Amino acid sequence: MRHDSATLIILLAVVALIAWFAPDVVLIVFAGCLLAVALRAPGVPLARRLGIAEHWGVMIVALVALVALGLLVWFGFATLADQAREFSRAVPRVLERAGTLLEGLPGGDWLKGQAQPEAVQPSARAAANFALAGVSGTLGALGNALLVLLLGLYIGADPTLYRRGALALLSPGLRPRGEATLNAMAHSLRGWLLGQMFGMAFTGVFTFLGLWALGVPLAALLAILTAIFGFMPYIGPVIGAVPAVLIAASHDTSLVPWVIALFFASQNIEGNFLTPMVQKQSSDVPPALLLGAQALFGTGLGFLGILLAAPIAAAGMAALRVSYVEGWVEDPADTDEKRIIRPA
Known part of the structure; x- marks a missing residue:
């Protein structure tokens, strides 16, 4: 028992030190594990149906996903590029209309000054520095994305190898738990991912149809942004609604209440009915805990922390339930073995 405790303390200390000195690395590795779970969810059943090895099923799913993404970019690039250019041309008009709406509000004069197009025009040197930082950030993001993809493929193809290596760090008495x-x-990450992917697809389609019916410009681009931001529960939908409301205000202020109502209806249907139905309580994270995790990771780790806060919270709750509550607080001998989830 003393040996088990010492092993666990040493392992937790090493993990804490790595998270302290290299938090980005921990997030990238976790993102790779999340991608591996996403690839195995359809890849393993496909491999069993075709009678092939599991890693080939994972590779097929990854290849199909990459081809589908490439075709989407290829055929939709022209339309999305036109809408993006139209969006950039609409920014001054949106800022001007926002300044008009801020008149009379507390602090509105200062905010109006910040919203003027000339107030957001950077100097040549500032623009050059901003462009250089943007290029550097883009290259770094692409490198991280490639690393996450490779990690997802390797871990998804043979998770047993990495699971066995992780368990080898524990003493024999702790390995079953x-x-x-x-x-x-x-299991929790798979349930959370299924719910989020389903919710993102529904939100994107629902938003596009609603914005198109209301006659809001850039409906396709706004719907895609809304679906992408929907990966972050609670915070993402609010961020995704801001561009749509601003574009609607610049086009016709009477559309603003309808756009707000559209997003409100979309998020209530998705968040209260569809996503819980898909997840089936496998990763039921309380809203307050999820918002706290987003605030914590966002403050310390930036956008990537906010992006991964929800799945980290879902996985963390599952780990605490099995390892701490069932394995320490409660009597392990009384734990129902049927609750021990089989490998993914």
Whole structure:
């Protein structure tokens, strides 16, 4: 028992040190694990149906996803590029209309000055520095995305290898509970991902149809942005609604209440009915805890922290339930073995 505790303390200390000195690396590795879970969700059943090895099923799913993404970019690039250019041309008009709406509000004069087009025009040197930072950030993001993709492919193709390596760091007495914890985390992440992907697809389609019916410009681009931001529960939909409301205000102020009502209806249907139905309580994270996790990771780790806060919270709750509550607080001998989730 003393040996088990010492092993666990040393392992937790090492993980804490890595998270302290290299938090971005921890987030990238977690993103790779999340991608591996996403690839295995359809890849394993496909491999069993075709009678091939699991890693080939994962590779097929990854290849199909990359081809589908490439075709979407290829055929939709012209339309999206035109809408993006139209959006950039509409920015001064949106800022001017926003300044008009701010008149009479407390602090509105200062905000109106900040919203004027000339107030947001940078100097040549500032523009050059901003462009250089943008290029550097883009290259860094592409490098991280490639690293996440490779991690997802390697881990998704053979998760047993990495699970066995992680369990080898534990003492023999802790390995059964450690394996159950890893399986519970994978199960929770799979349920969360299914719910989020389904919710993002519904939100994108619902938003596009609603904006198109209302006659709001750039409906396709705004719907795609809304679907992407929908990956972040609670915070994402609010961020995604801002461009749509601004574009609607610049086009016709009478559309603003309808656009707000559209987003409100979309998020209520998705958040209260569809996503919980898909997740089936496998990763039921309380809203207050999720918002707290987003605030915590966003403050310390930036946008990537906010992006991954929800799945980290879902996996963390599963780990605490199995390893701490069932394995420490409660009597492990009384734990129902049927609750030990099988490997993903």
